[in-house]
Amino acid sequence: MPPKQNASHTYMEIVRGLPLLEGMTETEKSALLGKGRIFSYPRKTALFLQGDAVDSFYIICAGTVQLVRSTPDGHDVTTGLFTEGDALSEKEIFTAADRHSLSAMAVDGVVVLKLPAEALKQSIASSEALARNVLASLARAATLAEREVEQRVTMTAAQMISCYLQHMCVAHDFKPEGFTLPYKKSLIASRLGMELETFSRALPKLREHGISVSGPRVTFEDFAAIDAHACARCSVNEFCTTYKSLRGSADGATAAL
């Protein structure tokens, strides 16, 4: 199923503003982005599949993409969820892997800017700013992945969920007083490397640790309890620092509940 092409210009504007391109001159940006085109993928379709040639670089303009590996015994592992502003397959391009070892599936309707891998490589050679940004982005990805390994070893399911919800709250700029899960629970469970049943069973336990979840609705109720349960072990938690200032008022709000 060939992806539909989309002529919209607004997406290009979104892309131009991304941190990944920060510091590049407008001419440099144009030189790079001019070589790309906007594509859209409907729900459940693949941007690329395990085994496909690595020839493109993707920047997500809208929607959510899931990276999945299908193991020979039929199990699927979601290795990452990416949304607006994220880039895809940088790693593969720079490791000089010629085939994808993961599939990228559109979780919902997805719009991407698709660039030839060569174009990215050329721009990196000519733009020092881009090189710096890509380096930083890869380094960040590597660090995050390493932390995930750690977490899986040291934390229980409930703690991982707690961490993930906090992370999500910051990343999507949700209000800690209450927000709705942006993905299906099964998708989140898969992302966290656990079974849906385990995920489901862990949610009620979270209430004892300061987070209440009913249906798709999440509320952070007791910041101190959240901290004690998960933050202390989770080193990647922007939540703690991000909402440190909030915490005074949030405690007040909790008292008022």
Added chain:
Amino acid sequence: MPPKQNASHTYMEIVRGLPLLEGMTETEKSALLGKGRIFSYPRKTALFLQGDAVDSFYIICAGTVQLVRSTPDGHDVTTGLFTEGDALSEKEIFTAADRHSLSAMAVDGVVVLKLPAEALKQSIASSEALARNVLASLARAATLAEREVEQRVTMTAAQMISCYLQHMCVAHDFKPEGFTLPYKKSLIASRLGMELETFSRALPKLREHGISVSGPRVTFEDFAAIDAHACARCSVNEFCTTYKSLRGSADGATAAL
């Protein structure tokens, strides 16, 4: 305990030949390496500790370094083992993290070339070849870390050990017909994120899957069984491809046993 300084020149020559510096001119190499100095660290001492400032880049000339995170509840997780030719703390330098979140411990006597982080950044800006190499190295690190997450989700302890031994065999250029473990078993277990007891108990099971381990001695006995047990699930396995040619003769050897 301040690290001893070592005046040896031969280490510099090792470093000059590393893939990481491949493609740089001799002048570029000298400009970069001239800013570094050789240090040696005795067994059990720290190159840097969790919380230290990120100010240096390390290239290991000899020995083995263990990256560990100490969790608040006293558990240690080894996130990586690095040896001659590997680089340390690239990730931290390029994520612009100002503090180390892991400690680096010398497993045995370790000799490193220590460079100021700034020197590396400058050289990257001026040498396109170096920029490419560092990009590739980070991308590779990120990919490997992601694979590890996957493995931890999908594989049993025995399978992870099998994969690790195969990987080790290739990385250290050991003979598959028999080699001696280069690290203590407790270190390997820690690296694989499992308890020593679990590791110990898994070893006898490996015999049924084509790998026999007695004491520190490892022998790959049945390539087909190894494949069936671990390779099919382990996507990072250079072993399979590396020894594909060997396999015919190895099968012969197995038959002869």
Added chain:
DNA sequence: CGGCGTATTGACGCACCTCAAGGTAAGTGG
């Protein structure tokens, strides 16, 4: 010899997986 670091082995508990049976909620067709 005794002490020390390292590895093996056993018994037990817990966290998670697996299979299976409801239970909602939204969409579909008559």
Added chain:
DNA sequence: CCACTTACCTTGAGGTGCGTCAATACGCCG
């Protein structure tokens, strides 16, 4: 409008792999 389906989630019962604690064995060196 209501039965029916489908997708998604919850809940229960039972199994298993790994962690934990504890006892024991092995190799090394003083």
